[in-house]
Amino acid sequence: MRRYDLALIGFGGVNRALAALIEERGDELAQELGFALRVVAITDLRAGSLVDLDGLDLAPLLATAPGELAFADMKGGSPDPRNEWVIRDVPADIVAEATFTNPADGEPAVSHVRWALEAGKHVCTTNKGPVALHGRKLRNLAAEHGVSFEFEGSVLSGTPVLRTAQRLLSGLRITGVEGIMNGTSNFILGRLEDGADFEAAVSEAQDLGYAEADPTADVEGHDVALKVMILANEVLGADLRSEDVFREGISGITAEDIKDAADKGLRWKLVGSATRRADGSVDARVAPIALSADHPLSGIAGPVNAVAFRTDLLGTVTVSGPGAGRIETAYALLSDIIAIHQRHANDAAASCGHALEETVHG
Amino acid sequence: MRRYDLALIGFGGVNRALAALIEERGDELAQELGFALRVVAITDLRAGSLVDLDGLDLAPLLATAPGELAFADMKGGSPDPRNEWVIRDVPADIVAEATFTNPADGEPAVSHVRWALEAGKHVCTTNKGPVALHGRKLRNLAAEHGVSFEFEGSVLSGTPVLRTAQRLLSGLRITGVEGIMNGTSNFILGRLEDGADFEAAVSEAQDLGYAEADPTADVEGHDVALKVMILANEVLGADLRSEDVFREGISGITAEDIKDAADKGLRWKLVGSATRRADGSVDARVAPIALSADHPLSGIAGPVNAVAFRTDLLGTVTVSGPGAGRIETAYALLSDIIAIHQRHANDAAASCGHALEETVHG
Numbered sequence: 001m002r003r004y005d006l007a008l009i010g011f012g013g014v015n016r017a018l019a020a021l022i023e024e025r026g027d028e029l030a031q032e033l034g035f036a037l038r039v040v041a042i043t044d045l046r047a048g049s050l051v052d053l054d055g056l057d058l059a060p061l062l063a064t065a066p067g068e069l070a071f072a073d074m075k076g077g078s079p080d081p082r083n084e085w086v087i088r089d090v091p092a093d094i095v096a097e098a099t100f101t102n103p104a105d106g107e108p109a110v111s112h113v114r115w116a117l118e119a120g121k122h123v124c125t126t127n128k129g130p131v132a133l134h135g136r137k138l139r140n141l142a143a144e145h146g147v148s149f150e151f152e153g154s155v156l157s158g159t160p161v162l163r164t165a166q167r168l169l170s171g172l173r174i175t176g177v178e179g180i181m182n183g184t185s186n187f188i189l190g191r192l193e194d195g196a197d198f199e200a201a202v203s204e205a206q207d208l209g210y211a212e213a214d215p216t217a218d219v220e221g222h223d224v225a226l227k228v229m230i231l232a233n234e235v236l237g238a239d240l241r242s243e244d245v246f247r248e249g250i251s252g253i254t255a256e257d258i259k260d261a262a263d264k265g266l267r268w269k270l271v272g273s274a275t276r277r278a279d280g281s282v283d284a285r286v287a288p289i290a291l292s293a294d295h296p297l298s299g300i301a302g303p304v305n306a307v308a309f310r311t312d313l314l315g316t317v318t319v320s321g322p323g324a325g326r327i328e329t330a331y332a333l334l335s336d337i338i339a340i341h342q343r344h345a346n347d348a349a350a351s352c353g354h355a356l357e358e359t360v361h362g
Numbered sequence: 363m364r365r366y367d368l369a370l371i372g373f374g375g376v377n378r379a380l381a382a383l384i385e386e387r388g389d390e391l392a393q394e395l396g397f398a399l400r401v402v403a404i405t406d407l408r409a410g411s412l413v414d415l416d417g418l419d420l421a422p423l424l425a426t427a428p429g430e431l432a433f434a435d436m437k438g439g440s441p442d443p444r445n446e447w448v449i450r451d452v453p454a455d456i457v458a459e460a461t462f463t464n465p466a467d468g469e470p471a472v473s474h475v476r477w478a479l480e481a482g483k484h485v486c487t488t489n490k491g492p493v494a495l496h497g498r499k500l501r502n503l504a505a506e507h508g509v510s511f512e513f514e515g516s517v518l519s520g521t522p523v524l525r526t527a528q529r530l531l532s533g534l535r536i537t538g539v540e541g542i543m544n545g546t547s548n549f550i551l552g553r554l555e556d557g558a559d560f561e562a563a564v565s566e567a568q569d570l571g572y573a574e575a576d577p578t579a580d581v582e583g584h585d586v587a588l589k590v591m592i593l594a595n596e597v598l599g600a601d602l603r604s605e606d607v608f609r610e611g612i613s614g615i616t617a618e619d620i621k622d623a624a625d626k627g628l629r630w631k632l633v634g635s636a637t638r639r640a641d642g643s644v645d646a647r648v649a650p651i652a653l654s655a656d657h658p659l660s661g662i663a664g665p666v667n668a669v670a671f672r673t674d675l676l677g678t679v680t681v682s683g684p685g686a687g688r689i690e691t692a693y694a695l696l697s698d699i700i701a702i703h704q705r706h707a708n709d710a711a712a713s714c715g716h717a718l719e720e721t722v723h724g
Contacts, residue, residue, distance in 0.1 A: 021675075029533055032532070032533065033532060033533060157676075158675070158676045159676065159679055160526065160530035160531070160679070163530050164522065164526065164530065164681075167529065167530070168522035168525050168526065168529070168530070168697070169522070170394070170395060170697070170700050171391055171394065171395060171693070171696050171697065171700060172693065293661070293663070294663055294664070296661075296666070296682065298661060299655070299658075299660060299661020299662075300661075301655075301656050302656070304658070304678075313383075313520070313689050313690065313692075313693045314519075314520045314521065314683060314684060314690055314693050315683065315684050315687075315690070316666075316683065317521055317522070317681070317682070317683035318668075318680075318681070318682045318683065319526075319679070319680070319681055320658065320679070320680045320682075321676060321677065321678065321679035321680065322676060322677050325677075327675050328675065328676055328677065330675075331533070331534065331675045331676050334533050335530070335532070335533065338532050338533060
């Protein structure tokens with residue numbers, strides 16, 4: 001059976017959940033999916049790096065609390081993450097990138113992805129930065145090196161949004177994409193509808209672990225803007241930069257706005273959208289919109305997120321599901337690995353075809 | 363470029379819309395999809411049959427009103443549909459079956475599908491009957507003959523429900539499926555909420571063309587029951603027969619029921635569901651349920667339909683979109699043809715691989 005050796009870059013919640021999935025369900029998944037997974041390297045900003053080309057024993061790593069993990073003391077370990085060396089030089093088939101992303105330039109994730117693709121390794125990532133800011137360049141780099149660059153988790157965690165557009169809507173003209181893509185702001189808007197004031201709603205979201213200590217990225221629409229860029233560029237074929245996305249957050253929404261909307265049967269939602277204009281260019285924006293009850297996104301509440309595709313032949317098709325979560329995002333990486341396997345299996349078969357021609361005619 | 367020759371069985375709204383799509387957008391689709399489509403045969407209960415192995419000229423057929431079409435007067439035409447002969451003996455790659463289905467035994471569609479598969483032809487169908495009542499048998503028959511049996515349009519027209527489950531949720535355990543899968547009953551429930559009485563709501567649905575002259579199949583849940591069987595059997599791997607599906611329609615819902623629900627913030631919906639029980643068996647049912655506002659299906663209104671998949675790692679993922687419509691259902695057939703092409707292309711590559719081995723080692 002085909003086996004893929006993985007290097008996990010970043011060993012926070014998401015890659016730990018992926019490792020747990022491999023540890024606990026690897027055999028069963030192999031049975032179902034037709035390939036096995038083995039982790040040969042892990043790097044982490046705090047824990048350092050750990051390499052074993054015969055496959056790491058994941059159980060003791062998963063049994064240790066994240067904050068306590070120190071690879072330096074282990075065989076094959078180092079206190080230094082040594083990301084570039086691990087990504088470029090440790091023989092792995094797939095690099096699972098789940099570090100963090102600077103919304104200005106997408107680093108350090110962009111470099112991680114680039115090093116891996118340059119080294120001829122497939123990449124799956126959950127980071128929005130590399131995809132939103134350098135998607136086209138990285139896709140081209142992957143193509144040059146004959147490897148895959150997969151990133152389902154960059155939009156709505158494991159909910160299959162990008163793959164629905166890429167695989168299940170072929171033959172349709174997608175004219176626009178519209179989504180509720182930030183659980184924190186959606187939660188806050190729900191609490192405002194319940195009568196909470198803005199500051200209290202933000203605190204509550206922080207207490208529940210939805211919002212960061214600095215909620216700006218969620219509340220002011222920066223997070224959604226990156227997802228809109230990904231949808232515009234990957235689904236509508238645009239080539240937008242950050243400054244091309246109009247962005248307005250929810251911090252300006254007043255109790256009166258909420259009440260006025262409710263009186264008219266409307267609900268405020270932070271909507272990210274990308275719409276093809278008549279001239280072929282793409283309008284991309286993030287803004288609060290008061291949606292009527294019959295809008296496909298109006299019923300999307302709390303941590304559930306949704307993306308609606310506007311199409312010519314099929315009208316609107318909407319996919320909704322979790323927008324975040326450790327395990328949900330780890331599943332995004334697994335779904336990327338499945339996609340890599342499917343493409344790889346086909347490529348292998350196709351190159352056999354070429355080889356046959358050479359054998360017969362050569 | 364690979365070209366597929368199609369036989370269209372039934373030339374009502376759906377296959378006419380497919381023919382129009384091929385006529386109007388064939389070149390563009392070929393460019394995008396990598397294969398061309400040509401119609402070599404059409405049969406229709408009223409119009410008869412028409413065969414041209416060099417490809418039928420679709421424009422004049424589409425320019426004629428459905429009721430006026432008579433193939434008998436045309437070259438290669440006959441007043442008799444000659445379904446069995448066309449399906450078995452006319453050389454076509456794919457049979458697009460869009461006739462009608464008897465909910466008791468699935469005929470005549472079941473025979474159409476069987477003849478095609480026995481003749482080694484791929485089949486795409488929009489008919490629930492063959493899939494719900496004989497899905498397993500027909501799938502096995504397709505496998506025996508090395509051809510595909512595709513039926514995305516049997517549930518929610520072209521909205522990619524079955525293919526989401528089959529292709530985009532791999533590696534997850536799907537524990538249940540739940541949907542609003544009948545636009546007519548959903549429309550009627552909406553009108554009841556607006557204060558209409560049941561008989562008036564049914565008449566209105568009939569006037570708008572949503573409901574048949576005999577609305578029983580929609581209103582009493584027979585239509586949804588077939589879709590539940592398809593989801594239970596195809597997604598949860600069950601092997602249910604009609605009598606295994608509990609069925610209750612919406613005709614018993616009173617104005618008082620509606621009011622009581624509204625007072626509690628609930629909305630009645632006709633819900634079809636299939637749920638895996640602890641012992642591995644599958645509970646399948648159709649019944650009106652008063653859903654709370656935070657249920658993923660509660661916001662699904664009017665002609666929009668939706669199916670929610672309950673999964674272990676990803677929670678609930680919901681796909682919503684049109685549940686019916688000529689063009690929407692024709693797109694389901696196109697999406698099936700795309701699936702057939704993808705599988706065929708892979709098979710061809712794989713068999714090259716085998717051939718290579720034989721060449722090298724033989």
